[in-house]
Amino acid sequence: MSTVVIVPALVWVTLLLVAGGMTLIRARDVLQRVVALDLLAVLVIALLALLSYARNVGYYLDAAVALSLLSFVATVAAARHLRSGGPFS
């Protein structure tokens, strides 16, 4: 894929990452923070995929898939933990 397309996309996703940090700061509830963190992980996955396209190298997508697995497990664990009301109840 040509650099003319990839570099503006990388810049735009980086700006979106800043906006995602703002959502994390503005969150008022614990679950809103979980939502914002899931969104930030998704943005980093998109950045890794775009970097893989830009350098025409496959192994950044390994990291993207692994990060997606990690973010899924973290989100489900946090949601189930919050649903049960904590580890001691």
Added chain:
Amino acid sequence: MISLVLDVIGGALLLIGLLLLTIGILGVLRLPDTLSQLHAQGIATGPGVIAIFASSVATENAVIITFAVLGIAFVAFTSPVSGHAIARAAHHRGNQSETQNNWNTFDE
């Protein structure tokens, strides 16, 4: 010829993906309570990432496309599951926001 077609398809998919990510972020920034934010976040985590992975057709690199298909399958499986887990937790904790949305009238 086929390279040009793939470039155009990949660029269009990349544009759609970035648009969906932007819409998701704006929704999470602007919407008031957790369940509404989850609705906007599901747009970014599901179709947005799938469109960005699918734009790998423009690279014409077999390794990249294989891993992108793996990523698409994985995201299509995990994004609804994590959204459902967050929604169940939000429903269980109750809705503490000051909006008029009365989500708690729904049975689980």
